[in-house]
Amino acid sequence: MTVADQTMMAINDAVTVGRKGDSAEARQALAALWDSVGVTGDPLHRCTIAHYLADLHDHAADALTWDIRALDAADSLTDDRARQHDSSLSVRGFYPSLHLNLADNYRRLGAFDTAHAHLAAARKRLDALGDDAYGLGVIAGIDHVEKALAEGSTQRLATH
Template identity: 40%
Template sequence: MTEQQEASEDAVMTRIGQAVILLHAGDREEARNRLGEIWQEIGEEGDSLHRCTLAHYMADAQDDPADELAWDLRALTAADALRDAPGTGDDGSGTGDDGSGNGDGGPGNGRPALREPRPAMRVFYPSLHLSLATDYLKLQRPEAARVHLARARAASGALADDGYGDGVRAAIARLEHRLATEPGGRPRPFPEQS
């Protein structure tokens, strides 16, 4: 990669970061506008890391839960594109070749083998799946929420023992607690427990 390409990529991440500052300061509309402009520039085929980062934060800027879900799904798709890039290994722990998380590719089953996320991307998966679980819960789809929450928990081993990792693990635990009992008061197992 040339210095000019690196500087250009750094500029995109800087602009995303500036929009995120606005988002965290409470200016959701301006953050949404700026992130939308960047999305138009990088496009659906742009750098996967940029698309993942931008879509993850764009989801947080949405007012409609269905729009939030759509952006979080774009973030997961972009992360999976990084996972599927040449040079990654196969551990069978990815989310599937369609971005839905339903695949379990590997030899002998007629599906493409799943790729292990690049080390830097592994830390995104707990948060990406946690966001999707939250989205599905907002849309009153608790079973889909449970599936993604189980994936968030399974991926949480990649998190460091630092403020970010502790925060994501705590958020997973809070959502697990919230989903553990349905309105009828009956405990519900998570998919990996059934």
């Protein structure tokens, strides 16, 4: 097993802890992984860690910090590196979800114009998603955030 595989397994383990309800422990584990990978480390690791850390923060400003880091890491990630982890992955397929998360954070912070811009960026890349549960979930998320924006809501969405 390679070091990269071990890191992705540790990320998955931390995410599982969070999904079982222990957000604090999951945040701590992912933060420790972030520290070990470093800000210039493997972009797949950085993108994945930051993406999941963002989901574990209740305040939009904290989530935004991690979502920006995830997007930044995706910008330096290659398809070859992503496919080393999973042969079906394409970096372009990461962007709809990353931009959706940014849109939701900006919406919750009241930066509606920026939220709209990120929703547009997410929609622009929807062709990179499959017609599967993940792709349909991202599309549903975009629709929910778009509806909340139309209502001028800054409340956290149960669906996102």
